[in-house]
Amino acid sequence: MRTQVVIVGSGPSGxxxxxxxxxxxVETVILERSSRDHVLGRVRAGxxxxxxxxxxxxxxxxxxxxAEGLSHSGISLAFDGRLHRIDLAELTGGRHVTVYGQTEVTHDLMDRRDAAGLVTVYEASDVALYDFGGAAPFVTYDKDGITHRMDCDFIAGCDGYHGVSRGSVPERALKTFERQYPFGWLGVxxxxxxxxxxxxxxxxxxxxAxxxxxxxxxSRYYVQCPEGDRVEAWSDDRFWDELRRRLPEQTAASVTTGPSFEKSIAPLRSFVAEPMRFGRLFLVGDAAHIVPPTGAKGLNLAASDVRYLFDGFRDFYQGKSEAGLDVYSAKALARVWKAVRFSWWMTNILHxxxxxxxxxxxxxxxxxxYLVHSRAASTALAENYVGLPY
Incomplete structure (x- = not known):
């Protein structure tokens, strides 16, 4: 079998x-190691x-x-017992963010792919990448006990931090940067x-919090918890009590409690792998970088990677030029490092x-x-929060 681009991973970026x-x-085949239901069951940012x-x-x-997303023109920082609002729209010339769950984004994209009759292979096991350093890469995978081979022009590794794509790159060709934070987020x-x-x-x-x-x-709520904490140690009552202790009085009084239907602890880390291109293999999203969720940049960074890579593929297939693909890694990493810096900064001032x-x-x-009383400082936060230009 042959296609033009093999995409490994059926998350939002893929x-x-x-x-x-x-x-x-441009023809694509998406290979996903998990089931469709498992992919849609992942709880992520929004x-x-x-x-x-x-x-x-x-x-x-x-x-x-x-139709359903919530447009937000500001955020609030809570400290010294009070709320301090940052007016994102006023500080950035009308720009805002939209609250819409990553699961819903994935669902919408899956529905569009299904409607177009495009191929996604779920539960594709033992995916392996070959010859991406040359002109004729291919991918093999097992499905229902049968090994399949997919020849292609390019491979897009959209399979996350633990995926096969970055793991297929020779260690000597990668340089990684990492910061592990000594706490987690308990979320409900x-x-x-x-x-x-x-x-x-x-x-x-x-x-x-x-x-x-x-x-x-x-509602989605979080509290910082010690490294190594266990979800089982946190009853709903304990969580709600701790959350309200960390909020200003008027905000705590507005918290409506109820049984949680999802509760988990997420570790926080900053991670970047360089470069993001290896011949005809391109890393996208979490396969190349992880940021703590404090700055709300994870999914948005994956989207900007997709923007740059799509532009490169369009130049290649429509303009017969590899110029866009040649600059993909440098352009993506320039934006990645700015988002890594912002997420690190937010994490440091709030935890x-x-x-x-x-x-x-x-x-x-x-x-x-200083941040909430200086227009220059507030503008810097707002510009980064709503997203730096591509």
């Missing part, structure tokens, strides 16, 4: 790239930059997003209205570290106070 390529007549929304519109997968989903109409990021001596949402009736101490806590509070 599906989005496939849909954009289909729009210009704050979309305008660039991501526009790209989904270009792929023809934004109708439900526009509950069918309750959100405590605030916008996201609230809280700095407190007991640790960080975040009030978020997926819709007007479904309680083991060595923060009373002095560190005062420094954080002074920085936050």
């Amino acid at each position: 599906l989005l790239l496939g849909q954009l390529l289909a729009g210009i007549g 704050v979309l930059e305008q660039g991501t929304v526009d790209l989904l519109g270009e792929a023809g997968a934004a109708a439900r997003l526009h 989903l509950a069918e309750v209205p959100p405590a605030d109409r916008e996201l609230v990021y809280a700095n407190h001596e007991r640790g960080f 975040l009030c978020s949402m997926r819709s007007t009736h479904r 309680r570290f083991p060595d923060t101490g009373d002095f560190g806590q005062r420094i954080q509070e002074a920085e936050l106070d």
